[in-house]
Amino acid sequence: MKLFLTSIACTGIIFLSSALASEPAGKIDQAEIYTVSSNSLAAIVRLGGSVVPEKIVNFTAQMPGDVNFVAGSEGDAFKNGAILVSLNMKSLIAKRQQAMSQLASAEAAYRNAQVQYNLERVNPNSQGNQLLGGAPDLFSTFSDPMRSMMGQGNQRVERNSSLYARSVGIETASNSVQQAQAAIRELDESLKNTISYAPFDGVIVNKMVVEGDIVQPGMPLINFADITRLQIRVDVPSRLLKVIKVGSKAQAQLDGETNLVPVVVERIFPMADSGGHTTTVKFALPAGIEAHSGMYAEIILADPGSKHSALPAIPKSAIVWRGSLPAVFQVRENGSLKLRLIRVDEMPLNGMVSVISGIKAGDRIVTQPGPNTHISR
The missing domain is CATH 2.40.30.170 (Efflux pump adaptor protein, beta barrel domain)
Known part of the structure; x- marks a missing residue:
């Protein structure tokens, strides 16, 4: 048996063609024989x-x-x-303690505003009455009607004004409480932002x-x-x-x-x-x-x-590897097998591989060569 090798440099790939003479081998099932056909395949793009x-x-x-x-x-x-x-959070913790003190003061002011409103509603002008033993309230019993008749005052309007002033004090104190609470929430978020947690299982x-x-x-x-x-x-x-x-x-x-x-x-x-x-x-x-x-x-x-231009197309399963070189078993007219080294395209499409050189359309090859498929010696 003689081996003839030809080395040709083509697009950076060394192409080897061989002709291995062989003796008649064992019979191959006709179902395992594929007749090579030409096929025009889409070009391949590498991105x-x-x-x-x-x-x-x-x-x-x-x-x-x-x-x-x-x-x-x-x-x-x-x-x-x-x-x-x-990150270091000592300064933020100190600010939060300050905000907590401000919240406590604001809540105390809010409670005091509610008490003062209820006092004004139940006992109008209580501070003035306490100073003179209730005399201003006694005088107003007689003076207020006279003032209203003379157009110099309105007791109902004055009382509503006093109650409204006390209610404004409650609303202002409530706003102070909300501001202090918002400051604490902001500081809490800032404290959270000083720590980075893993959002899922992973690696750095x-x-x-x-x-x-x-x-x-x-x-x-x-x-x-x-x-x-x-x-x-x-x-x-x-x-x-x-x-x-x-x-x-x-x-x-x-x-x-x-x-x-x-x-x-x-x-x-x-x-x-x-x-x-x-x-x-x-x-x-x-x-x-x-x-x-x-x-x-x-x-x-x-x-x-x-x-691509029309190239022979063969099933991918027909290819065997001899080292790093692809090859196929060609079935000759007398039924003997010959190993042919081929050069294939880079990418198989739909299970078919386009062959650049080594075989031609019309050649017959073994579709699924196994370990026992061999040329005769």
């Missing part, structure tokens, strides 16, 4: 993107102060509700502060993410959106990997970028895939706008 977590939270400082506590470093995992970062993916740092509102603290579910974020040209929809399947290739990974379209953003005429699309990676946030990845999509 670069990056791996991102499905859920990620960027914590920023909401209050100025010193960093009092940081839970861990990059890669440390925490449960939902765990404290991740906290980026840490920007350490204990003792002084931060101002808006400064980044940490990035927290759920890395159990990852996505590939890609900017897809608008012309390709017609071939994908939410739930449709595609294939991806992670940086440094040779095998393709099945992905599913999870979200298509509703607005395209006016500058690049692209739309952001997120593809969900399978659970358990070994990938990291920020890793480069490529999504492989069919481009319906252009077509």
